[in-house]
Each structure stands twice: as structure tokens, then as C-alpha cells.
Amino acid sequence: MAEGRPAILAEGLEKSYGTTRALAGLDLAVEEGTVLGLLGPNGAGKTTAVRILTTLLAPDAGRAEVTGLDVVRQADELRSKIGLTGQYAAVDEYLTGRENLEMVGRLYHLSKKYSRKRADELLERFDLTGAGSRLVKTYSGGMRRRLDLAASLVYSPPILFLDEPTTGLDPRSRLAMWEIIGELVSGGTTLLLTTQYLDEADRLADRIAVVDTGRVIAEGTADELKAKVGGERLELVVSEDSDLRTAARALERHAKGGAGGGVRTDVDRRHVGATVEGGARLLVSVVRDLDAAGVQVDDLGLHRPTLDDVFLALTGRAAEPSEEGLPGHQEKETA
Amino acid sequence: MSAANVRPEEARPLQRSRLYWAFADGWVLAKRNLVQIPRIPELLVFATIQPVMFVLLFRYVFGGAIDVGGESYVNYLMAGIFVQTVAFGAVTTGIGLAEDLKRGLVDRFRSLPMSRSAVLTGRTIADLVRNVFVVLVMLLVGLLVGFRPEAGVAGWAGAVGLLLLLSFSFSWIGATVALLIGSVEAVQSAGFIWLFPLTFASSAFVQTDNMPDILRAFANNQPITLIVDTVRGLLLDRPVGPEGWQALAWCLGILLVFVPLSVSLYRRVSAR
Numbered sequence: 001m002a003e004g005r006p007a008i009l010a011e012g013l014e015k016s017y018g019t020t021r022a023l024a025g026l027d028l029a030v031e032e033g034t035v036l037g038l039l040g041p042n043g044a045g046k047t048t049a050v051r052i053l054t055t056l057l058a059p060d061a062g063r064a065e066v067t068g069l070d071v072v073r074q075a076d077e078l079r080s081k082i083g084l085t086g087q088y089a090a091v092d093e094y095l096t097g098r099e100n101l102e103m104v105g106r107l108y109h110l111s112k113k114y115s116r117k118r119a120d121e122l123l124e125r126f127d128l129t130g131a132g133s134r135l136v137k138t139y140s141g142g143m144r145r146r147l148d149l150a151a152s153l154v155y156s157p158p159i160l161f162l163d164e165p166t167t168g169l170d171p172r173s174r175l176a177m178w179e180i181i182g183e184l185v186s187g188g189t190t191l192l193l194t195t196q197y198l199d200e201a202d203r204l205a206d207r208i209a210v211v212d213t214g215r216v217i218a219e220g221t222a223d224e225l226k227a228k229v230g231g232e233r234l235e236l237v238v239s240e241d242s243d244l245r246t247a248a249r250a251l252e253r254h255a256k257g258g259a260g261g262g263v264r265t266d267v268d269r270r271h272v273g274a275t276v277e278g279g280a281r282l283l284v285s286v287v288r289d290l291d292a293a294g295v296q297v298d299d300l301g302l303h304r305p306t307l308d309d310v311f312l313a314l315t316g317r318a319a320e321p322s323e324e325g326l327p328g329h330q331e332k333e334t335a
Numbered sequence: 336m337s338a339a340n341v342r343p344e345e346a347r348p349l350q351r352s353r354l355y356w357a358f359a360d361g362w363v364l365a366k367r368n369l370v371q372i373p374r375i376p377e378l379l380v381f382a383t384i385q386p387v388m389f390v391l392l393f394r395y396v397f398g399g400a401i402d403v404g405g406e407s408y409v410n411y412l413m414a415g416i417f418v419q420t421v422a423f424g425a426v427t428t429g430i431g432l433a434e435d436l437k438r439g440l441v442d443r444f445r446s447l448p449m450s451r452s453a454v455l456t457g458r459t460i461a462d463l464v465r466n467v468f469v470v471l472v473m474l475l476v477g478l479l480v481g482f483r484p485e486a487g488v489a490g491w492a493g494a495v496g497l498l499l500l501l502s503f504s505f506s507w508i509g510a511t512v513a514l515l516i517g518s519v520e521a522v523q524s525a526g527f528i529w530l531f532p533l534t535f536a537s538s539a540f541v542q543t544d545n546m547p548d549i550l551r552a553f554a555n556n557q558p559i560t561l562i563v564d565t566v567r568g569l570l571l572d573r574p575v576g577p578e579g580w581q582a583l584a585w586c587l588g589i590l591l592v593f594v595p596l597s598v599s600l601y602r603r604v605s606a607r
Contacts, residue, residue, distance in 0.1 A: 051442075054446045055445070055446065056442055056445055056446060058603075076448065079446060079447060079448040080348065080448035082446065083446075084442070084443065084446040086439045086442050086443065087439070088438070088439050089439075090438060090439035090440050090442055090443040091440075092367065092371075092438075092440060093438070094370075094371040094374045094375060095367065095370070095371070099367075099370070103363060103364075103367055104443075104447065106360075106363045107360060107363060107444070107447045107448075107449040107453075108348060108447060108448060108449075109348040109349050109351075109356065109448065109449075110346065110347075110348060110349070111345065111349060113345070114345045114346055117345075118346075135374065151443070155348075156342075156346075
């Protein structure tokens with residue numbers, strides 16, 4: 001590959017389906033050996049971007065290259081350098097796990113013998129050896145996803161695309177999937193991953209591109225994006241409804257940007273939160289102020305901002321109103 | 336790419352011509368579809384029961400009321416049943432392909448460095464094999480209800496050869512319809528819409544002489560009638576006229592149009 005050239009590059013990609021604009025000038029660059037998380041809500045255009053980058057779909061405008069090959073003009077050549085795992089497990093229900101992997105090996109034009117060997121290796125690695133001779137229709141959702149991911153690795157492609165690899169998985173399968181993806185990445189594979197889950201991007205990606213309505217609205221490392229929201233958030237819950245206003249006023253003095261600077265109150269939960277700077281020392285002075293004002297506190301904590309906060313700050317709306325029930329917020333550290 | 340350079344010899348892709356891969360990849364997928372046939376027995380059972388019911392329906396319910404000019408009706412009927420059964424195989428091809436689309440398998444195949452025609456050739460070849468089996472069952476049922484073919488070796492070879500060619504060419508129409516429409520249910524309904532007029536407004540079950548003028552003109556000149564007449568002539572050892580060549584020409588013409596058409600649709604097809 002040409003030095004300094006990104007492994008994945010997209011410039012001004014546009015794509016419409018009828019009157020629906022899926023991509024409205026999407027730009028991306030992924031350096032070799034790194035992981036880019038394409039983060040956005042349903043319908044943001046993530047899958048369309050992946051479909052264009054994996055030669056499945058031609059863009060209406062703009063251009064893209066992967067390992068220096070144009071995704072439209074050099075599509076045939078490019079397909080031997082990429083692996084794709086789509087949004088839903090694209091494996092054949094009426095073949096066994098081993099047959100699925102062998103078939104993919106043959107279609108990458110690997111020899112029969114090596115296809116078989118590789119299938120066995122991958123079944124072992126993905127903890128499917130016992131199920132290898134069973135029809136896939138008897139597999140659980142997590143097993144199918146693992147097999148699907150294994151299928152995209154048959155040829156050990158230098159570039160891998162994973163479109164929402166854990167959507168619809170139960171928390172345990174999700175963690176298992178994360179571990180597998182983490183191992184892959186440490187092996188030097190360039191990975192583009194789409195996700196609706198903020199914690200997933202945070203955990204797996206070196207850099208994150210936030211996508212909304214068909215374009216990238218922010219890009220950077222997880223920390224850089226969090227810095228955009230501005231430092232940490234201080235969250236507290238008061239014991240008495242009547243103390244809410246006093247507590248809010250006390251917080252305003254410490255909030256970044258002064259009064260009104262990101263102070264949010266939630267009456268139902270008796271909750272006040274504000275963006276702050278200064279860490280534990282600030283926490284101590286807030287406690288002192290609250291104590292002086294006679295406010296009883298049920299819960300008080302300093303949180304690093306999550307990517308939820310980032311999305312809210314960037315778009316003014318929540319990324320994912322329905323995230324309850326998914327393991328999402330365990331990265332919050334309570335000070 | 337550095338990763339490609341360190342790839343051990345055995346892990347490198349084989350280098351062959353494009354034409355070689357068109358056949359080899361097609362065969363990999365044909366095998367994939369063939370091993371599934373015994374794994375989904377209900378599909379084969381229903382594919383067989385329906386034509387059996389047609390045999391019984393026409394032989395015993397309508398047959399007595401249909402005059403085919405001296406010939407025993409069951410002898411007249413069976414060529415029509417064979418052709419109808421094989422032609423309806425096109426729907427099976429379409430449904431199989433639509434399901435691959437729905438499940439995202441076509442996306443996977445399209446992202447692989449494989450031949451662009453292989454998914455379609457694999458599917459149509461597997462359906463050809465399935466049709467051989469179904470026709471054999473039909474023949475058995477026919478013999479049980481009184482069908483008495485008089486063909487010699489050449490006649491059988493010609494009739495079976497033409498039925499297989501019909502099966503293969505109609506499968507490509509089914510594939511094209513599936514790629515245009517996409518959804519499994521719609522492909523199923525659409526199949527009946529184009530296949531019903533073709534098979535019933537033909538000489539498959541009745542002589543076309545009694546049809547109104549316009550319908551008769553259509554029936555006498557459409558491929559199913561030409562194919563049925565040819566197969567019937569061959570099986571009953573009657574002289575086959577120009578319809579033999581016309582039938583052959585139709586099948587080849589269909590392949591010439593629908594193979595390139597469906598392959599070009601496949602290149603652009605989108606799962607949803």
C-alpha cells in the first residue's frame with residue numbers, strides 16, 4: 001500500500017433511495033491497523049456506507065477506496081482483500097457450521113484441503129467445534145453471529161467490516177463478541193465497525209466517527225469527543241424535593257461556564273447534574289457548600305461523560321432513547 | 336499489503352481463468368443447494384404432491400369430459416403434466432434466490448471474490464437436478480394411472496432432453512423475476528401469474544382447436560404448446576413437425592436473454 005495512504009478512504013459519498021437521502025456527503029479515513037467506530041442511531045446511513053465500501057452498492061456521488069483500490073472501478077480486485085459481516089447473520093441455515101466455512105473458503109478460491117483446515121481452525125477459535133457438524137438452524141443467536149464473523153475471517157482479510165456485530169445479542173454473547181473482536185484488532189487487522197451502542201464504540205474503536213443523517217458530524221478519539229462535551233459531569237440526587245433548587249444554585253457556582261452552564265435538573269428523580277472541571281478537589285468544595293446550605297444528599301458522583309452525552313451535545317437529542325435493558329453505562333466511574 | 340506477502344503457500348488463492356471460476360464457483364453453490372434438498376424434505380414433498388394432484392384431477396375428474404381426438408386422455412395428458420411440472424420449477428428457483436437475498440447470503444456472496452454468475456448457475460443447476468427427480472416420480476404416477484408411452488430410445492432421449500432444457504431455461508426466468516421483485520411472498524405470487532396463462536392457455540391439457548380465435552392464436556404460438564406438442568409426439572412415437580425446432584429455439588432464446596439479464600441484475604441487486 002502507498003505510504004501514508006489511509007486503508008479506508010471515503011470522500012463526499014452520497015446515496016439516495018428514492019426521496020430518502022441515506023448519505024449526504026460522507027467523509028472517512030481509517031489508518032491501516034486501526035479501528036474506526038461508525039457510531040449513529042438507526043437510519044443514520046451507517047449500513048449504506050458499509051455497503052458502498054464493500055462494493056455491494058455504488059454511490060450516487062463521491063468516491064471511496066479501500067487499500068488504495070477504487071470501490072467501483074476496482075471492485076473485483078478489492079473483494080479479495082476485505083471481509084464483511086453484515087447486520088444479520090448471513091450464514092446458511094441448512095448447512096452445518098463447518099460446511100458454511102468450507103464453502104466460503106472455496107469461494108475465496110482457496111484449495112479444498114486448506115478450506116477444510118481453515119474451517120476447523122476457525123470453529124475451534126470461535127468455540128464452535130462441538131457444533132461444527134450441526135445444521136446452523138439449530139444454533140443460538142450468539143453462535144450464528146460467531147459463525148458469521150468466522151466466515152468473514154476465512155481468508156484473514158487485511159480489512160474487515162463489521163456492521164452492527166452485536167445488535168440483538170444478549171449481554172453475555174455481546175461480551176464474548178467484544179473479546180473476539182478485541183483479539184482480531186490486536187492482530188493488526190484494519191477494522192471499520194458500525195454500532196448504535198456508545199459503549200461498544202468506546203470499548204473497541206481507536207477513533208469514532210459520529211454519523212447523523214448521512215454525514216459525519218464529529219470525529220476523534222473517544223476522549224476527544226468527550227472533551228467536546230467539556231470535562232466531567234457532576235451528578236447528585238437530593239433527599240427532599242424542596243432542596244432541589246438550593247442544590248442547583250450551589251452547583252451553578254461550580255459549573256463550567258458559570259450559572260446556567262450545563263446545569264440540568266430532573267424533578268421526578270430529584271436529580272441535578274452539571275458539567276464541571278477540577279476533579280476530586282471540586283467535589284469536596286461542592287460537598288462543603290451543600291452541607292453549609294443544609295441540603296441532604298442521597299447520591300453524589302463525578303462521572304466521565306459517556307458518548308451518550310456526546311451525542312446529545314452534538315445533535316441536541318438522544319442517540320438512542322431505547323437503550324434501557326442493554327449493558328450500557330458500566331463505564332461510569334463514581335468518585 | 337503486507338498481510339498478503341506473509342501468507343503461506345497453502346493459504347493463497349488458486350490462480351485460474353475467469354471461465355474456470357464461473358464453473359467451479361457455480362459447482363460449489365450447486366452442491367450447497369443440492370445437499371439441502373434432503374435436509375428440507377417438506378419442500379420436495381410439496382413440489383411432488385402438487386403435480387400428482389394435477390394428474391389425478393385431470394385423469395379422473397376432467398379427463399372423461401375432454402375429447403382429444405381418438406387418443407386416450409391419459410396418454411395425451413402426461414406430456415402436459417411433465418412440462419407444467421418442470422415449468423413451475425421456475426418458481427422454486429425464484430423462491431430460493433429470494434430467500435438468499437432476504438437472509439443476507441447474497442450480500443455475503445457479492446462481497447466475496449467469486450464469479451458473478453455462480454449464485455445463479457448454482458441455483459439453476461440444483462433445481463434442474465430436483466426436476467429430474469420430480470419428473471421421474473410423475474412418470475411413475477403416470478404409469479400407475481394408465482399412461483402407456485410408445486417411445487424408443489431416441490424418443491425418450493429427445494423428450495427428456497427437451498424437458499431438462501425447459502427446466503433450466505425457465506429457472507433463469509424465475510431467477511430474473513426474483514432479482515426484480517425481491518420478496519419471497521411476491522416471487523411466489525408472481526410466479527403463478529406468469530406461469531398459469533402459459534401452461535393453461537396451451538395444449539398441455541386440452542386441444543387448442545376449441546379455443547376462441549385470439550386465445551388459440553396465442554396458445555398455438557407460445558413456447559409451452561410447442562414444447563408440449565414435441566414432448567407428446569416423442570413419447571407417443573408420433574411424427575414431430577417444425578414445432579420440435581421451434582421448441583428448441585424458444586428454450587435457447589430464453590437462455591440467451593435471461594442469463595445475461597439476471598447476471599447483470601445480480602451485480603446490482605440490493606438485499607433490501
